[in-house]
Amino acid sequence: MIAENREQTIFNHRGKKIVADRDIEIIAKVDEPLVVVLGNMLSDEECDELIRLSTDKMKRSKIGTVHAENEIRTSSGMFIEEPDNLIITRIEKRIEAVMNIPIEHGERLQVLRYLPGQEYKAHHDFFSAASNVTNNRISTLVMYLNDVEQGGETFFPHLKLSVTPQKGMAVYFEYFYNDPLLNDLTLHGGAPLEIGEKFVATQWMRKQRVR
Numbered sequence: 001m002i003a004e005n006r007e008q009t010i011f012n013h014r015g016k017k018i019v020a021d022r023d024i025e026i027i028a029k030v031d032e033p034l035v036v037v038l039g040n041m042l043s044d045e046e047c048d049e050l051i052r053l054s055t056d057k058m059k060r061s062k063i064g065t066v067h068a069e070n071e072i073r074t075s076s077g078m079f080i081e082e083p084d085n086l087i088i089t090r091i092e093k094r095i096e097a098v099m100n101i102p103i104e105h106g107e108r109l110q111v112l113r114y115l116p117g118q119e120y121k122a123h124h125d126f127f128s129a130a131s132n133v134t135n136n137r138i139s140t141l142v143m144y145l146n147d148v149e150q151g152g153e154t155f156f157p158h159l160k161l162s163v164t165p166q167k168g169m170a171v172y173f174e175y176f177y178n179d180p181l182l183n184d185l186t187l188h189g190g191a192p193l194e195i196g197e198k199f200v201a202t203q204w205m206r207k208q209r210v211r
């Protein structure tokens with residue numbers, strides 16, 4: 001592999017694991033644009049807590065659950081705003097270590113819930129130049145909160161890659177390259193869920209702090 005010509009990445013981990021408060025496994029990788037499949041990102045208990053917090057909040061607030069207003073995303077989404085929750089704090093510390101960005105650059109965790117037939121069509125997580133967003137997103141971590149029976153893979157059509165959701169695992173990717181073509185290649189989506197339920201928690205990082 002010729003590494004010299006590669007652009008620098010935000011993700012700075014080498015080898016097969018990331019040592020944080022638990023050992024996170026680097027399972028698979030696409031080099032450019034960088035996409036990394038991670039094992040052991042969350043414990044079962046942490047996954048369950050994220051699902052509980054999001055479903056609790058959906059129940060408490062009738063208007064809380066935000067259904068997508070268009071056909072791009074048909075799942076329901078919820079931002080987790082629990083600054084005093086110790087489990088969230090612990091997860092955020094780990095996310096900082098993995099993404100190599102201070103959590104102050106992070107939007108609140110978003111939990112998405114998909115039911116059969118629901119999907120997230122191919123999209124970019126960054127905002128287009130036309131949108132005039134000054135503090136754009138630079139990287140994403142999608143964490144899988146449950147085992148999915150069938151469907152619901154995270155797919156990257158340009159990379160011909162798809163990741164099967166498995167409880168506690170995650171997929172990381174970044175799109176802050178100088179070469180805009182590399183950023184464009186991070187197009188991705190959540191395939192239609194076929195059977196069961198799918199929960200993910202997404203962390204988006206911004207170029208500058210947001211909290």
Ligand SMILES: O=C(O)CCC(=O)C(=O)O
Nearest residue numbers: 142153154189190200202
């Ligand atoms: O549900 C998935 O697999 C993808 C989620 C996603 O693309 C996002 O949250 O930005």
Ligand SMILES: [Fe+2]
Nearest residue numbers: 123124125188
């Ligand atoms: Fe996305």
